Amino acid sequence: MRHNKPPDDPLAALLDRVRIRLRDLTEGEPASYIPELSRADPDLFGLSLCALDGQVYSCGDSEVPFTVQSVSKPFVFALALADQGLEDVLARVGAEPSGEGFSSIRLEPGTGRPPNPMVNAGAIVTSSLVAGANPDERSARILAGLGAFAGRDLTVDDAVFASERATGDRNRALAYLMHNAGSLTGDVEEQLAVYFRQCSVLVTCDDLAVMHATLAGGGTNPLTGERVVASHHAQHVLAVMATCGMYDASGQWMLRVGLPAKSGVSGGIGVALPGQFGIGVFSPPLDEKGNSVRAIAACHLLSEQFGLHLMRATGSSGRPLPPRSLDPGPLRSLRHRPRDQRAALDERPDRIRVHVLQGDLDFATAEQTLRAARDLPKAARWFVLDLARVGRIEPVAADLLRALGHDLRERGIRMVIADPSARPVTHTKDEFADLGRAIESCEDELLTDLGLDPSEPVPLTDSDLFGRAGERAAQAVSDCFGTMSLPAGRTVEPPRAEPVVLWYVESGRLAVCAHSSRPTPAGRTWSAGPGAALTPADFHARLGQRVMAEEDSVCRTLTAAGLLRLRTAVPAAAAFLERSPLDGAETVDRPEGA
């Protein structure tokens, strides 16, 4: 299999729920005009979705081959556009909905043009417009072209081709009418052979998803990266699919599903979401209009559930910025911790991974998030989603994130949300107001798992603040310090009378916040737990900072006078203090905006 498709993937699971819900729709019969199609298993039902980076999600019978039939029409139209250009193609075939069925025989008075490339008559003309010195070359070009859209080599079902050719009276009649009207040139039987062979190309539901993703992506195949047709030609094809793709049901289709689509008598339907996805659905039983009953129902359900209708004012077609992951590189909270705890975290950079989302969180963004979660390193135990820059959250995206949270739990990974707007997504306690706090909470859990207590008080006498100098004279050092108790929520004001040059946190937690007229969770820049120290600079208005006790805390304070006493009492300790950075978290990377 060419793509990663874990059974537990939440998006594939979402597709599968649609499939299971519609599985029992038993109306309709497989096409009966040729034996090969009538023999199709009516229970076959597959759904596939291909994202523009080539990720394919599918369920059910998504890899069962069937003949592409009329779903080939948009792609051969695209090849004709590439070979002849829009104007020359439109000179031979119209672009108007006929208001009639797939075998509409109406030709434009005067020109004899068939109404559009999506009805059989128009499709016969467009396949005659594909480049090639003779029918065989055109057939080869078409087979290769369809393969380029699908991202793999395709083959023709010769039995179906023979049957189509033997029984294609209506198409034969259309071809002769057009030949008579002058809109179809060359040898009629040869042109028909090219068309019948095109309809007999074998594809799978996954192929349809990739082929339509190629159109949705502006003509570049998401699997191979090959540019199959120019983007303006892909745009032209989608436009014609939108107005003519579903024959005389095109208006209803745009009304209720709202997406460019094409169906075929073998039971396949392909759908393209410009700039977002390709979808393929396959199920042989057809309704009286010749469209797959289950596939039609699936498209309705997907459009509604995933919010994909092109005419939606609230724009699921909104194209968010691509999610930005702060990986690679370990990301740490700006929480001060004792050296041993910091070391424990530094040794395990992969345990906590952060994924930053930007823009509207819709189906597309959620899908990319699921992928990021799947690609987590083996060691990962926490997956932090930063929603600080996310606008609207679509219901389907929230569903997918909830499902992801569930799946991750089963993989032993905890999903944590950081969202200043506090929009409930997972409805769990794992939602924090800012990235810093979210990461901090993960670190606390990790440390606890490692038998280290992040909130355990670290008496000054146990601190590493004075190097070995401290160990030797802990009590003497401690005697130079005063003590300050801070209830939770209290803002710490540096005493004016007796200037403090060092605050040491023995217990609780202090946080340094941006001092702003509009305080935001993102204003919290870093925090200091037991064993950490602050200097006057941390209280400076310069960085617009404000120091607050987030928990009941006890600080030891060193005043200028105390520092002088320390210099005399334990010179080495004072020197070490004045020389060394207050901590050595050299690898800390500041999360932007946190």
Added chain:
Amino acid sequence: MRHNKPPDDPLAALLDRVRIRLRDLTEGEPASYIPELSRADPDLFGLSLCALDGQVYSCGDSEVPFTVQSVSKPFVFALALADQGLEDVLARVGAEPSGEGFSSIRLEPGTGRPPNPMVNAGAIVTSSLVAGANPDERSARILAGLGAFAGRDLTVDDAVFASERATGDRNRALAYLMHNAGSLTGDVEEQLAVYFRQCSVLVTCDDLAVMHATLAGGGTNPLTGERVVASHHAQHVLAVMATCGMYDASGQWMLRVGLPAKSGVSGGIGVALPGQFGIGVFSPPLDEKGNSVRAIAACHLLSEQFGLHLMRATGSSGRPLPPRSLDPGPLRSLRHRPRDQRAALDERPDRIRVHVLQGDLDFATAEQTLRAARDLPKAARWFVLDLARVGRIEPVAADLLRALGHDLRERGIRMVIADPSARPVTHTKDEFADLGRAIESCEDELLTDLGLDPSEPVPLTDSDLFGRAGERAAQAVSDCFGTMSLPAGRTVEPPRAEPVVLWYVESGRLAVCAHSSRPTPAGRTWSAGPGAALTPADFHARLGQRVMAEEDSVCRTLTAAGLLRLRTAVPAAAAFLERSPLDGAETVDRPEGA
């Protein structure tokens, strides 16, 4: 006039360039079937665009009244949906393109349903479905409903109504055919009167833009905030416009323009961009299909120039996050400056304004930016655009920003761009790698304008670092300091041997940057110019910081030993130094991400 429409508005100017370019298209004639329309001035030409927040941009004859004619059809269809629901309406009128002209007489075999609500037959049925105990009530409901879509009270042109009624043979025939087929009930002449009156409602080009913005916005009028119809009904209407709105040219329209639209014989065309805009165009001369020649050309040009085609893979329909402006509240760079310069900046908070953009910078976002620029305070002299969170930049958006830069220059305002990705937008030197540097440069200019030199050296002896204590014993204070020269680009390493407790910048500039494996411009947190001071905390790895000289700089350094000497030499100076924050920029607000 109900909306702000300055002649120098770059977007109105962009529309006007389209108008001027097409003004000389002189093909076509005004509709001739009734004298009132045939007398229309063929030179009339107006363009209007209405954003979803009610901002209307227009040019030319955008306020000349004309009868709405067939452009009323989508809106009366919407009212019928609101009154009867989708299924009941569809039971009486189809939703399929007819492949025929506006007066198509084709009725569905069996049901006698007209093909869709956009052709006359279908429109006569939908207006008969609007709620009302009698024709007068229906007419009143329709007139009020169209007014609700337009956001103002509308009136009927009685002369046109009389002529329509007198000459409407074809419509009369359609009505009787449908009455015979059972698809039109009630008194035929009365139903026709309702329809003819609906077509005779007077609107302007601006009205059309607002009416279609109401549909594009999901049924809520952007001017009045009134919900006119439910969002799913607005979606239904846009879908039918997309497939049937341009009659038998609907396919070509979707192919080349790619937007739901409706045209009328009086020369108006309305266009809706789901979730983005409404557009109105008006020019009486018609082509042989009965569509305004100039209006059609304008829609083609706008769709292409503004990148609005619904089938575009690169999604100008992408819906970026709404631009976030950091106003209100003064925003200052984190550059340290001497007290007098800081005070000079604090006294002029409105001179430098910042506008932060997020998401894709397309036509919509650019339009909102122009509005923010128009709403700048009188005192503003610098307009800083932060593009750090902007994804793709559409050509039309870049054009508009360039035009904005030009307009602002004429208003004496300098537009400055902050963009880490360094995408040339204005092609001027006013583009910086990060917001901090951009604001800093504006501040430097402001200070220079005020006769203050931001780069003038401030000798330690002139500094305000020691309060009045310093003034009295400047030299004695200075003698306690050492001197350090730093060439531009040099990273400042705190000397290990003789610990420095204070760095004072006499000249040049130091910058504190986030110390990261992946250094980014945004990593530059703040900078220190002449008169500013740094403490050991600023060199701490804790915040992942690194201090660099951005220019050749001279620092005065106070070591621990120097501090002891200072305590003896000038105790008051030492006390002041240890007590006071290093500067008093209490109002500094930290730009997130800067």
